Amino acid sequence: MYEISVTNAQSLATFFGSLAPTARVMREDFSGTAALARAWVAQSVDPATDVMTAAWKKTQSTRTSRLREAVAIDFDAAVTKRIAKTPGLSVVTRDVMACxxxxxxxxxxxxxxxYFHTRRELVAYLKHARACLRSKGTFVCDMYVGSSVFIADEQRVVVRVPKEIGSGTFVYVWEQRSVDVTTGIVRNAIHFELPRAKRTPLVMRDAFTYHWRLWSPPELREAMLEAGFKRVEMYDRVGDAVDQHGNVYTRPLGEGDEIDDPAVLYFAARK
Known part of the structure; x- marks a missing residue:
């Protein structure tokens, strides 16, 4: 239910591929179910034609060298042991700072x-991430922004189960439980409600809980530059246009650009 309601891993994998067209190996930190890593390797080959994308054809010479790989890293063994075995995907149960x-x-x-509540912790992680990138590598993260980010509230969304995996609907509930504007610290939770015929819904309360610091875009950008990245781009959409071959075209935000409120921003830090 989490993957259905919270993230579109296929779209993100396509978007990240557009940010780094020649990238072959992805590392997903704090991977959880490794949805993004699995989507990344799944897009190695077009399943309809069994050929690589045009961008890969221009940069690689042999089919075997073009196949994408990914590593999913999470410290929670209870989560990583449930990740489905996927060709090209390695799973590591470890603290990301130790990998x-x-x-x-x-x-x-x-x-x-x-998860990093102080600037010192954040910069330390960003330096570690940069050290793990190969030449001209890219680090990508996201953060939600807007005028309501420090308002405690609850949002309910009815989610339809995709036909390929089942049927019916369920309710996804996002709760921003507490906020502290003086520190940027928030406590959030995700709940699910499953309908049952002639019975009250089955409520899965606190299916996931989070204790985060909400970093502002300038704070994240400055921390990335301090960590040694050459430049930082920000995106408010995972794709501005798609051509007839499925290639995604993106444009970073520039000075004076306005974004939706609220919005999710993606940061691409270049080594």
Whole structure:
């Protein structure tokens, strides 16, 4: 239910591929179910034609060298042991700060940088991430922004189960439980409600809980530059246009650009 309601891993994998067209190996930190890592390797080959994308054809020479790989890293063994075995995917149960596996693109999505509550911790992680990137690698993370980010509230969304995996609907509930504007610290939770015929819904309260610091865009950008990245781009959409071959075209935010309120911003830090 989490993957259905919270994230679109396929779209993110396509977007990240557009940010780093020649990247082959992805590392997903704080991976959880490794949805993004699995989507990354699944897009190695077009399942309809069994050929690589045009961008890969221009940069690689043999089919075997073009196949994408990914490593999913999470400290929670209870989660990592449930990750489905996927060709091209390695799973590591470890603290991300203790893992030195290198990659072309390193992703820390689902607001994972919020786990670091102090600037010192954040910069230390960003320096570690940069050290794990290969030449001209890219680090990507996200954060939600807007005028309501420090308002305690609850949002309910009815989610329809995709036909390929089942049927019916369930309710996804996002709760921002507490906020502290003086520190940027928030406590959030995700709940699910499953309908049952002629019975009250089955409520899965606190299915996931989070204790984050909400970093502002300038704070994140400054921390990334302090960590040694050459430049930082921000995106408020995972794709501005798609051509007839499925290639995604993106444009970073520029000075004076306005964004939706609220919005999720993606940060691409270049080594």
């Amino acid at each position: 030195k596996l290198t990659c072309d693109i390193l992703a820390a999505t689902n607001f994972a940088v919020g």
